[in-house]
Amino acid sequence: MSAPVAGVIDLVREDLRAFGGYRSARSERVDGQVWLNANESPWANPADADATARRYPDPQPADLRAALAALYGCRPEQLLAGRGSDEGIDLLVRALCTPGQGAIVVTTPTFGMYAVVARVQAARVVDVPLDDGADGFTCDFDAVAEAAERAQARLVFLCSPGNPSGTALPLPRIAALARRLAGRAVVVVDEAYGEYASGPSAVTLLDAHDNIAVLRTLSKAHALAAARVGAVIAHAELIAVLQRCQAPYPLPQPCVALAMQALSPPSLATTRERIVTTIMERDALRVALSATPGVRRAYPSQANFVLARFDDAQAAWDALLASGVVIRDFRATPRLGDALRITIGTPEQNALVLETLRGVREAAA
Known part of the structure; x- marks a missing residue:
């Protein structure tokens, strides 16, 4: 009888699987009229016209999470909102790569933050360069899989469409890679430029593959680069772990309000x-x-x-x-x-x- 394939939660650092994280005052779901639980000022700043900035924001605003889930075609519990795509990259590396032991796979030329975050975490960076052919840059998925297996990498970063290559990777090959690496690594598909691509999103693969994570952002097509609003979309168990590793108040309320306006039908x-x-x-x-x-x-x-x-x-x-x-x-x-x-x-x-x-x-x- 073969051993069962490990689930995505088994890829998380063992010391973080039951990690409770920091529970901020806004994490407690209580209601009241007089809020004296977060050491906030009882008076508004003179520059705060609507007298709301003195309060800490909701760590994961339900309305924003629901709007982003509707936009990207997932369930709210599969989505973590954060500071652009960059925070999602950082959370994934910290949660899955043990310092000094972990490894990630990248396919250069690609977005430089994958390697930067990995090196800060003292994780090895294994590079499988894209092939530069007559039809543009292409990914050798078999070589990526072999490199991930050899390095025992916990994360494979695929940028699709690629930056700076512009290449969109075929979903069947991404799905096959996730299948091969099931129980071994999470395949992260960075879709920062996904709105400009002609094919469907890798979010459509999530229900069949619990080891796929997708990065999205409002910085590019939605023209909100200064607001720093992005999302990680993945298996709900992995999202819960990432949220426990996240800073207490990642989303400033003015940025949330701007994002909600940008996600309105008009x-x-x-x-x-x-x-x-x-x-x-x-x-x-x-x-x-x-x-x-x-x-x-x-x-x-x-x-x-x-x-x-x-x-x-x-x-x-x-x-x-x-x-x-x-x-x-x-x-x-x-x-x-x-x-x-x-x-x-x-x-x-x-x-x-x-x-x-x-x-x-x-x-x-």
Whole structure:
């Protein structure tokens, strides 16, 4: 008789499985008229017009959690709201990787915070680079699985769509990877740019795979980068552990209020329209870049940016900066020594980028 496959809770650090965490004053579900339980000031700050800022916020506002769950297609108990996607990355690494012993797998080029958080936790970072082929960057899922097994990694981070690759990973391959690593590792799918992708979310895989976690954020398509509101979506047991590891008051009330306004039907309708425009501009920019002298390659993208390689990346960088356009320099990244990443702007901003880059070759002629 074969041994039962471990559940996702068995992947959590043993010392944290029953960890109670810090119970703040707002964690106690009690009601009253005179609140004297949190050592708050009884008087509002003169700058606080509606006299609400003196109170600590709800650690996990039920209305925000429900709105985000509806947006992403999960149940509220499967979702933890936090400070952007970054806090979700940090919580997952701290909860699953024992300091000095744990390991994670990443697929470079990718979002740098996975490795940063792992190193702070003294966890090893195992890299399985993406393949750079004719159709853009692709992931070798078999190599990722083998690396995770060899390193006994507890976390595999997949950025989809990738940053800076722009590649969206196929859900059947993600599901197969989760199946292979069941009881061994959690497969984390970072969908910060998911609104710009054409396929379904990895959230659709959660009910079949308890070792998948999905990261989402309101920073990109929803234009709330300064509010710092994101979510981890995963098995309810894992979410409960992550919440116990979270800081007592992660979500400032003004940010919650702003997020709730952004999740209202009128705001969501406007956001959807802008996503469509961004996708059209992205595809047009990529085609135009591919035909621009001096651009060696413009990669296909399912995100809100285009990664491009240049004959003279320094000249392109200098020209754009002289035009007042700031883009992202990836030349210090291994295998991207000639690459720059261009975020999709307004149609007028994108036209300025193209005009400037076309002028680089003319100036050199």
